[in-house]
Amino acid sequence: MTARPAGPASSKALTIANEVRRRIVERQWRQGDRIPDEADLAIEFEAARATVNKALQLLADEGLLDRRRRRGTRVAIDPIRKATVTISVVREQVEQAGMAYSYRVVAQRRSPVPAEIAVRLGLPEGEILVHMRAIHYGDGRPFQVEDRWINPRAAPGLEAVDIWQMNANEWLVRNVPFLRAELTFSAENADRRDARLLQTQAGQALLVMHRTTWNDLGPVTTVRLTFRPGHRFGTGDGRGP
Amino acid sequence: MTARPAGPASSKALTIANEVRRRIVERQWRQGDRIPDEADLAIEFEAARATVNKALQLLADEGLLDRRRRRGTRVAIDPIRKATVTISVVREQVEQAGMAYSYRVVAQRRSPVPAEIAVRLGLPEGEILVHMRAIHYGDGRPFQVEDRWINPRAAPGLEAVDIWQMNANEWLVRNVPFLRAELTFSAENADRRDARLLQTQAGQALLVMHRTTWNDLGPVTTVRLTFRPGHRFGTGDGRGP
DNA sequence: CAGTGGTCTAGACCACGAG
C-alpha cells in the first residue's frame, strides 16, 4: 500500500499545495524552516500570488504550515493533527454496513430537565423539555440507543410531528439547522438499562457519544448515543483522500 | 447561553457567509431552495464575485450548501455534519489540565509484526518492526497507555535516537510528517495488563483510540492509545468558535 | 446552447509585528 502519490492535481492551487507538501514530507523543507514568500513562489510556479496564497492557506489549515504576517511562512514545528468526523444519519451507517434498518421509540414524554442535562444545555433546571429514548436496529439487532432531550422552543414545527412515529435524529437534521455543536466521546460500562436495550450484559464497555447543538433560538437538543459493543467510530483525516 | 450571534465578522467574505448562514438557519431560505447566484449576491452585498464565491464555498464545506455548475446553489437537504477532532500531543493535554507531565517507557524491542498489526499497516506479516509500550502520567497518575509499532523504513533517523529516552509520540510528530492518517475510536473492557498499567481494575470501560499514519515511504506507525477511565474526548465542530 | 459555478490573474490596499 502506498500513500497518496503527491501527484499533480486538478487545479493549479492544488498542484502547488501538493508540491509544497511533497517538499515538506521529503524533508527538503524541515520543521521550523522558513519557506520562500508568496511572491517568490508565485514566480517559481508561474502563478498569481492569490493562487499561491490559496495553496498555502490550505496547508496552513492542515496544520503543516505556520503563517504570520511579517514573520513569513514556516513549516510547523508541531503539526497539529486534525481529523474530521462525519456524523452521518444512523440509518445511513446501518445501511452502509449492508444491514436492514429499523427504529423504535421506547419512551417519550415531556419532563422537567434534570440538573446534569440542564447544565449541558445551559438552561435553568426544571424547564419542561421533550425527552425520548429510541433504539436503532440493524437486521433486527440493536445498533445504537438514543437518549435525547429536545428544546421545543428552539425546534419550531416539533409540535406538528408525531414523535412516536418520526425518527428524531433525521427530523432534526432535516428541519433544524444548527449553528454550533459540541461532541464528546467516552467509554462507559453498560448499566442494566443499557444492557437490556442493547441486548448485552451489564459491565460491557460501550462507546458513548454526547452531542449538543445550538441554533439562534438557543439550545436545540442534547443526545447520548450508545453504540453496540465493539462498534468503531472511524475517520479519515481532514487532509484529502 | 446563546448561540454564536451570527454577527458581522472580520472579513467581508465571512460577513457574507454569516449572513447567508443566518438566512438558512432562520428558514428564510429552506432546505432544497435555490438561492440567488453568485452574481446577484455580489450585487446585493456590494462585493466582487470572487468574494461571494469564497463565502459560499465555506458554507458548502460546512455542508450547509450544495453547489453545482449550471444547477446553481441550493440549501442542502441533508446537511452533513462534520466535526473536527484535534489530536494534540499528550503532554499538552496533560499540561492543559493543569497537571505535571511525566512519561515512562515500559517495553521496547524489535519484533516480527503480528498478523493483526500487519493488516492494519498493509505490510507482510512477520516483518521486523519496532514495538514499544509507554505510559503517560499526569501528576504521577497514569493518564494514557501507548502501545506502538513503528516502521523504521518510513522513519529515517529513528536509529539515531534512544527509544528508551525519547517520547515516541513527540519525536514522530516533530520528525516524520505524514500524508495520511486513519483514526478510530472504540470502547474496550480493560484486560489485566491495561488495568495494571492504568492502575485500575480489569473490566473497566476504557476509551481506545487507534491511529495509523503513512508518509510517502509507506506506513509509519500504528498506535493504540488507551485513556484512563472517565476520559472524554471532545471537540468543537469545525464551524467557528 | 447558454447559465452557472470554478478558477485564475494582475493589481491594489491594508494590518500586523519584528527589528
Next chain:
DNA sequence: TCGTGGTCTAGACCACTGG
C-alpha cells in the same frame, strides 16, 4: 518602519450540465 501575509476587485476564460 517596512516586509509579509490577508483580503478585495474587476475581468476573464473554462467546465459542466440542464433544457
